[in-house]
Amino acid sequence: xxxxxxxxxxxxxxxxxxxxxxxxxxxxxxxxxxxxxxxxxxxxxxxxxxxxxxxxxxxxxxxxxxxxxxxxxxxxxxxxxxxxxxxxxxxxxxxxxxxxxxxxxxxxxxxxxxxxxxxxxxxxxxxxxxxxxxxxxxxxxxxxxxxxxxxxxxxxxxxxxxxxxxxxxxxxxxxxxxxxxxxxxxxxxxxxxxxxxxxxxxxxxxxxxxxxxxxxxxxxxxxxxxxxxxxxxxxxxxxxxxxxxxxxxxxxxxxxxxxxxxxxxxxxxxxxxxxxxxxxxxxxxxxxxxxxxxxxxxxxxxxxxxxxxxxxxxxxxxxxxxxxxxxxxxxxxxxxxxxxxxxxxxxxxxxxxxxxxxxxxxxxxxxxxxxxxxxxxxxxxxxxxxxxxxxxxxxxxxxxxxxxxxxxxxxxxxxxxxxxxxxxxxxxxxxxxxxxxxxxxxxxxxxxxxxxxxxxxxxxxxx
Amino acid sequence: xxxxxxxxxxxxxxxxxxxxxxxxxxxxxxxxxxxxxxxxxxxxxxxxxxxxxxxxxxxxxxxxxxxxxxxxxxxxxxxxxxxxxxxxxxxxxxxxxxxxxxxxxxxxxxxxxxxxxxxxxxxxxxxxxxxxxxxxxxxxxxxxxxxxxxxxxxxxxxxxxxxxxxxxxxxxxxxxxxxxxxxxxxxxxxxxxxxxxxxxxxxxxxxxxxxxxxxxxxxxxxxxxxxxxxxxxxxxxxxxxxxxxxxxxxxxxxxxxxxxxxxxxxxxxxxxxxxxxxxxxxxxxxxxxxxxxxxxxxxxxxxxxxxxxxxxxxxxxxxxxxxxxxxxxxxxxxxxxxxxxxxxxxxxxxxxxxxxxxxxxxxxxxxxxxxxxxxxxxxxxxxxxxxxxxxxxxxxxxxxxxxxxxxxxxxxxxxxxxxxxxxxxxxxxxxxxxxxxxxxxxxxxxxxxxxxxxxxxxxxxxx
Numbered sequence: 054x055x056x057x058x059x060x061x062x063x064x065x066x067x068x069x070x071x072x073x074x075x076x077x078x079x080x081x082x083x084x085x086x087x088x089x090x091x092x093x094x095x096x097x098x099x100x101x102x103x104x105x106x107x108x109x110x111x112x113x114x115x116x117x118x119x120x121x122x123x124x125x126x127x128x129x130x131x132x133x134x135x136x137x138x139x140x141x142x143x144x145x146x147x148x149x150x151x152x153x154x155x156x157x158x159x160x161x162x163x164x165x166x167x168x169x170x171x172x173x174x175x176x177x178x179x180x181x182x183x184x185x186x187x188x189x190x191x192x193x194x195x196x197x198x199x200x201x202x203x204x205x206x207x208x209x210x211x212x213x214x215x216x217x218x219x220x221x222x223x224x225x226x227x228x229x230x231x232x233x234x235x236x237x238x239x240x241x242x243x244x245x246x247x248x249x250x251x252x253x254x255x256x257x258x259x260x261x262x263x264x265x266x267x268x269x270x271x272x273x274x275x276x277x278x279x280x281x282x283x284x285x286x287x288x289x290x291x292x293x294x295x296x297x298x299x300x301x302x303x304x305x306x307x308x309x310x311x312x313x314x315x316x317x318x319x320x321x322x323x324x325x326x327x328x329x330x331x332x333x334x335x336x337x338x339x340x341x342x343x344x345x346x347x348x349x350x351x352x353x354x355x356x357x358x359x360x361x362x363x364x365x366x367x368x369x370x371x372x373x374x375x376x377x378x379x380x381x382x383x384x385x386x387x388x389x390x391x392x393x394x395x396x397x398x399x400x401x402x403x404x405x406x407x408x409x410x411x412x413x414x415x416x417x418x419x420x421x422x423x424x425x426x427x428x429x430x431x432x433x434x435x436x437x438x439x440x441x442x443x444x445x446x447x448x449x450x451x452x453x454x455x456x457x458x459x460x461x462x463x464x465x466x467x468x469x470x471x472x473x474x475x476x477x478x479x480x481x482x483x484x485x486x487x488x489x490x491x492x493x494x495x496x497x498x499x500x501x502x503x504x505x506x507x508x509x510x511x512x513x514x515x516x
Numbered sequence: 517x518x519x520x521x522x523x524x525x526x527x528x529x530x531x532x533x534x535x536x537x538x539x540x541x542x543x544x545x546x547x548x549x550x551x552x553x554x555x556x557x558x559x560x561x562x563x564x565x566x567x568x569x570x571x572x573x574x575x576x577x578x579x580x581x582x583x584x585x586x587x588x589x590x591x592x593x594x595x596x597x598x599x600x601x602x603x604x605x606x607x608x609x610x611x612x613x614x615x616x617x618x619x620x621x622x623x624x625x626x627x628x629x630x631x632x633x634x635x636x637x638x639x640x641x642x643x644x645x646x647x648x649x650x651x652x653x654x655x656x657x658x659x660x661x662x663x664x665x666x667x668x669x670x671x672x673x674x675x676x677x678x679x680x681x682x683x684x685x686x687x688x689x690x691x692x693x694x695x696x697x698x699x700x701x702x703x704x705x706x707x708x709x710x711x712x713x714x715x716x717x718x719x720x721x722x723x724x725x726x727x728x729x730x731x732x733x734x735x736x737x738x739x740x741x742x743x744x745x746x747x748x749x750x751x752x753x754x755x756x757x758x759x760x761x762x763x764x765x766x767x768x769x770x771x772x773x774x775x776x777x778x779x780x781x782x783x784x785x786x787x788x789x790x791x792x793x794x795x796x797x798x799x800x801x802x803x804x805x806x807x808x809x810x811x812x813x814x815x816x817x818x819x820x821x822x823x824x825x826x827x828x829x830x831x832x833x834x835x836x837x838x839x840x841x842x843x844x845x846x847x848x849x850x851x852x853x854x855x856x857x858x859x860x861x862x863x864x865x866x867x868x869x870x871x872x873x874x875x876x877x878x879x880x881x882x883x884x885x886x887x888x889x890x891x892x893x894x895x896x897x898x899x900x901x902x903x904x905x906x907x908x909x910x911x912x913x914x915x916x917x918x919x920x921x922x923x924x925x926x927x928x929x930x931x932x933x934x935x936x937x938x939x940x941x942x943x944x945x946x947x948x949x950x951x952x953x954x955x956x957x958x959x960x961x962x963x964x965x966x967x968x969x970x971x972x973x974x975x976x977x978x979x
Contacts, residue, residue, distance in 0.1 A: 122702045124742065124771060128778040131740035136703045155737065239585045240599045274618065274737040277594035279587065308587060315591040 073181040074514050075331055077382075080338030081189040081262050081358060082270075085390035085432055087150045089338055090159075090186050091138040092432040092498050093507070094120075097161060097182075099497035108504035111515035116166040116175065125160040126183070133159040133186050142433070142498070146458055147490040154271050156187040156328065165515050180514050185332065187324075190267035192362045194321045197266065199373050202310040203294060206285035209265065212357075216350050220255040224248035225287065233289055233297060233306035242308065246282035260347045263358035268320055280320060283312040325365075325378045334510050335366065336386040341407055342394055345468070346485035349478045356410055356472075363414030369421040385418065385425040386509050387411060392501050393431035394485060395465055396449040397438055400501075403429040405470040426509050431501035435488035453488040461486065536644040537977050538794055540845075543801030544652040544725050544821060545733075548853035548895055550613045552801055553622070553649050554601040555895040555961050556970070557585075560624060560645075562960035571967035574978035579629040579638065588623040589646070596622040596649050605896070605961070609921055610953040617734055619650040619791065628978050643977050648795065650787075653730035655825045657784045660729065662836050665773040666757060669748035672728065675820075679813055683718040687711035688750065696752055696760060696769035705771065709745035723810045726821035731783055743783060746775040788828075788841045797973050798829065799849040804870055805857055808931065809948035812941045819873055819935075826877030832884040848881065848888040849972050850874060855964050856894035857948060858928055859912040860901055863964075866892040868933040889972050894964035898951035916951040924949065 078093075080086050096104045097120035106112035125132060134157070138150035161182040167175040197205060218225075227248050231237055237245075250269045257264055264270060268281060275281050286309060289297060297306050344355040366385055368375050389407040392400055408415065408427050418425045436453035439462060450464045466483040491499065541556075543549050559567045560583035569575035588595060597620070601613035624645040630638035660668060681688075690711050694700055700708075713732045720727055727733060731744060738744050749772060752760060760769050807818040829848055831838050852870040855863055871878065871890050881888045899916035902925060913927045929946040954962065 124702065124766075128743040128775055129738065129741050129782055131738070132702070132706065132742060134740060136706070157740065239587065239595070243595065243599070275592065275594070277597060277620065278592050279595060280591040303587070312591055319592055 072179070072514060073183070074511055075183040075185065075333045076510055077185045077187065077329075077332040077335045078338070079187055079189045079192065079335065079362075080340075080390075081355075081362070082152065082257070083343065084189065084338040084340045086186050086338055087138060087153050088432040089336070089388075089390065090133055090184060091135060091142070091150055092500055092503055093184065094122075094133075094135050094159065094161065095139070095498045096500065096503055096507070097163065102497070104497035105500075106504040106507070108502065109508045109515075110512050111165050112504065114168075116168070117515065118164040118166065118177070120161045120163045120182075123160050123162050123181075125158050127158065131155065131157040133157040133184065135159060142490050143492075143494060145492070146454075147492050149490060153186055154188075155273055156185065156324075158183060158185045160184070163515070168516055180511075182511065185328065187328065188267065188271060189337070189362055190264065190270060191324055192267075192365045193263065193265050193358060194267045195325070195365050195374060196361055197321055198317055198377060202283075202306075202313040203289070203291065203297065205313065206309075207290050209285040210287055212263070214350055214354070216259070217256055217261060217354075220259065221249075221252035224252045224284070228284065228287060231305055233286055233293075234300050234304050236303045237305045237308070242305075243282055246284055249284035250281070260343075260351045262344075262351070262355045263361065266316060266320075268316075275320070279312055280315045283309045283316065322377075325374075325380075329365070330378050330380050332380070332382050334384050334386075335382050336388060336506065336510060337362065337366075338388050338390050339407060339410070340391060341389040341403060341410065342391050342468070342483075342485050345406075345473070345483050349473075349475075352473070359411055360414055363411060363418070366423060366425075367414070367417045367421055368423050369417065372421070382423070384510065385423055386428060386506055387415075387425065388428040388430050388506060391431060392429040393434040393436045394451070394488065395468055396451060398449055399468040400429045402468040402470040406468055406472070409471045428502055428506050428509075430503055430506055432498075432503060433490055434499040434501055435490050451488075453491070456487050456489050458489070461488070535642070535977060536646070537974055538646040538648065538796045539973055540648040540650065540792075540795040540798045541801070542650055542652045542655065542798065542825075543803070543853075544818075544825070545615065545720070546806065547652065547801040547803045549649050549801055550601060550616050551895040552799070552851075552853065553596055553647060554598060554605070554613055555963055555966055556647065557583075557596075557598050557622065557624065558602070558961045559963065559966055559970070560626060565960070567960035568963075569967040569970070571965065572971045572978075573975050574628050575967065577631070579631070580978065581627040581629065581640070583624045583626045583645075586623050586625050586644075588621050590621065594618065594620040596620040596647065598622060605953050606955075606957060608955070609917075610955050612953060616649055617651075618736055619648065619787075621646060621648045623647070626978070631979050643974075645974065648791065650791065651730065651734060652800070652825055653727065653733060654784075654787055655730075655828045656726065656728050656821060657730045658788070658828050658837060659824055660784055661780055661840060665746075665769075665776040666752070666754065666760065668776065669772075670753050672748040673750055675726070677813055677817070679722070680719055680724060680817075683722065684712075684715035687715045687747070691747065691750060694768055696749055696756075697763050697767050699764075699766045700768045700771070705742075705768075706745055709747055712747035713744070723806075723814045725807075725814070725818045726824065729779060729783075731779075738783070742775055743778045746772045746779065785840075788837075788843075792828070793841050793843050795843070795845050797847050797849075798845050799851060799969065799973060800825065800829075801851050801853050802870060802873070803854060804852040804866060804873065805854050805931070805946075805948050808869075808936070808946050812936075812938075815936070822874055823877055826874065826881070829886060829888075830877070830880045830884055831886050832880065835884070845886070847973065848886055849891060849969055850878075850888065851891040851893050851969060854894060855892040856897040856899045857914070857951065858931055859914060861912055862931045863892045865931040865933040869931055869935070872934045891965055891969050891972075893966055893969055895961075895966060896953055897962040897964055898953050914951075916954070919950050919952050921952070924951070 078086055078090050096106060100106055100112050100117040111117040141148045141150045163180040163182055165178055167178050169175050228245055253264045253269050257270060272281055300306050344352045365374050374380060389403045392403060404427050415425060436451040439450050439452045440447050441450040448464060450462055452462050455461050465485060469477055541549055541553050559569060563569055563575050563580040574580040604611045604613045626643040626645055628641055630641050632638050691708055716727045716732050720733060735744055763769050807815045828837050837843060852866045855866060867890050878888060899914040902913050902915045903910050904913040911927060913925055915925045918924050928948060932940055
């Protein structure tokens with residue numbers, strides 16, 4: 054049988070049965086996960102009605118018939134709160150949906166007509182699409198698995214820049230009063246751990262991203278459990294290993310070490326084993342514009358965080374993730390969100406900047422043969438493009454409403470097409486303004502390039 | 517070897533090694549679990565210093581040397597927030613501690629002198645005491661395991677009295693619009709489930725206790741998960757079983773049935789299997805006075821709830837709990853809390869009332885040979901006893917401060933010594949007033965009969 058025929062035959066057979074795709078959405082907090090997932094569900098529900106999905110081939114060819122929400126398979130995982138998100142967007146004035154905390158999922162059933170094959174008419178087929186939303190912060194914990202407590206402790210203390218140091222000042226002063234061989238009582242340990250968690254929370258509020266351990270920021274039911282009460286130990290390192298390992302079980306060092314191990318085994322690994330391993334496709338959302346607005350230390354920190362986060366997708370044979378969990382994600386999208394917050398002439402630069410921000414991880418992925426594509430998109434478009442005249446020159450501008458409802462018409466500035474140099478930061482050339490969503494009543498949500506991202510992530514399953 | 521010698525020899529051997537006791541504390545919400553556990557830890561920490569523990573033999577004999585908090589064994593369980601509780605009590609003005617939500621634990625190490633045996637001097641020995649606090653509401657879910665969805669649904673709908681009905685009105689109207697064979701979409705199901713959970717919450721706020729399923733009220737990380745989105749189905753019952761079972765998988769009936777089963781397997785059973793089975797001793801706290809104050813419908817409801825709750829301690833060979841989990845609790849205390857809210861002359865009645873409230877369960881326990889004793893106690897005494905003169909007669913009264921700080925001197929009324937009859941409710945003879953805690957600075961907390969309860973629950977382990 055000639056090769057192309059085998060291929061087509063397999064396609065035909067494939068179409069005969071229902072197929073399934075598990076698509077995961079992640080990003081660090083405020084990257085726009087909730088808006089993306091809300092828009093994704095909304096676009097698919099409105100496909101063939103009023104959604105604008107020209108870049109999604111099945112929609113353009115009018116083969117996508119509709120999408121219905123059905124019961125999710127795992128009854129113990131919170132459902133993604135789509136209705137609540139839509140209710141926020143449709144309220145008066147419209148509000149951005151509440152961010153999700155932790156993992157959630159939603160199952161859609163898509164119906165579509167298959168493409169004609171050699172003159173045969175396409176049949177109606179079904180694709181079951183599982184959408185999973187989870188915090189990117191959880192992926193920052195992967196490298197913790199290649200450490201033991203001592204090496205992790207050193208790595209954490211090396212990392213902090215001058216401003217991050219400042220947020221951790223109270224914790225540093227307190228922990229300096231204790232020696233690793235000391236027996237520290239439970240309540241004092243809880244206090245120290247609380248100071249450490251507070252320093253992470255402060256750093257996050259100040260716009261930093263590279264924060265570990267991830268669950269310290271979103272503890273859920275583990276709030277108050279000893280597994281979330283450890284911290285790095287300043288003043289000791291590799292040369293002290295032998296002496297530290299000889300300490301008794303109740304010493305500060307051994308107590309922290311035990312909790313660190315418990316965190317690895319009972320918090321980090323279960324997520325990868327029970328969820329991550331089962332994802333087929335993944336999109337990683339990045340708020341590049343927010344970081345650009347926040348200055349060089351935070352931008353650098355985001356870059357670090359993303360490099361760490363992307364390690365979960367490096368499927369090179371010898372990579373950590375592959376050795377531990379044999380995941381199966383076979384296609385990846387990375388997307389700079391909130392593209393509607395710059396003028397369209399800047400979108401190409403936004404993609405280029407995202408690609409340079411992720412240059413190293415992307416190289417690793419390509420080497421490991423994981424297909425990856427970068428996008429700029431707006432999940433829910435909040436602005437319109439206008440032209441204004443300044444100094445006799447016509448220039449594009451954005452029109453929309455600020456979060457306080459004030460009408461705005463502005464040009465936020467140029468996006469650099471590569472990692473910004475000192476000069477850029479000195480000019481302070483970029484002014485990110487938050488817009489509120491536009492009113493929409495039961496219509497398809499306006500977007501930028503959601504259809505392109507969908508085509509990349511699931512187009513091949515809708516043939 | 518004569519029998520008493522064997523016994524003493526075993527005791528001596530026992531003392532040689534460290535021993536362990538897992539003591540669990542439960543009660544329905546507002547029964548006073550947090551105050552009890554806080555006081556328990558506080559009394560043991562102050563034993564031999566300023567705690568008044570005359571009814572605890574080892575303390576009276578000055579053999580109890582002290583108690584220290586040490587690391588708990590399960591790092592994934594929240595630690596009981598003892599320090600936070602003490603901080604509340606020591607704040608100005610003093611406040612009752614925040615109630616706990618879910619399970620928490622704390623480990624104490626007690627050091628004591630063993631009793632002299634035949635002229636030998638006692639040695640110093642150690643008892644490791646694990647204290648576990650968990651919501652009594654979780655025990656209300658046990659009977660759910662002997663039902664399938666249909667019989668559970670019937671049992672729930674049978675139960676509601678006139679006032680409970682009223683709280684469930686919105687849910688009843690909504691669910692009446694759907695047929696069991698209908699395919700109800702996810703968002704509508706979520707709405708109906710939300711109305712059901714709201715009816716339970718309203719009933720609880722109105723003072724009702726017998727509420728099921730327990731996790732609907734304290735969802736934690738399961739918030740928004742389908743496993744917490746089911747409800748009874750009015751209008752169908754046993755005679756319809758065959759027709760219902762034949763319905764397709766996506767029908768309302770089958771969907772609810774599936775979730776109910778998931779709740780049994782993944783929510784109810786794990787608590788019994790992973791926690792309950794390992795408890796050695798148990799105290800059940802009951803706010804009898806609060807219920808007495810709330811009128812006949814709520815008192816009746818509490819009585820029902822307690823009968824259900826106590827089934828988890830019925831270790832008769834053929835009992836549900838024994839068949840499923842082979843638990844090992846070998847001694848049980850039941851206690852009417854807040855005894856400081858009535859005058860001391862009423863304490864005997866309070867115990868008698870508690871015993872009649874639990875008459876049937878106590879009979880079952882005695883039959884199953886589980887030692888059980890009833891107490892009245894105040895974990896943290898908030899009042900002092902005074903005498904006042906009314907109509908020329910001297911009468912005991914309580915002095916303390918109301919929650920608003922107002923000084924109070926009052927006689928709350930007589931406690932009936934058996935289940936109150938109509939006449940009692942018509943007289944409205946009981947007036948429960950909440951007092952705020954008395955200021956205490958680093959001293960042992962004042963209490964009533966905590967020492968008696970401790971002697972019953974752990975005295976035999978401190979010989």
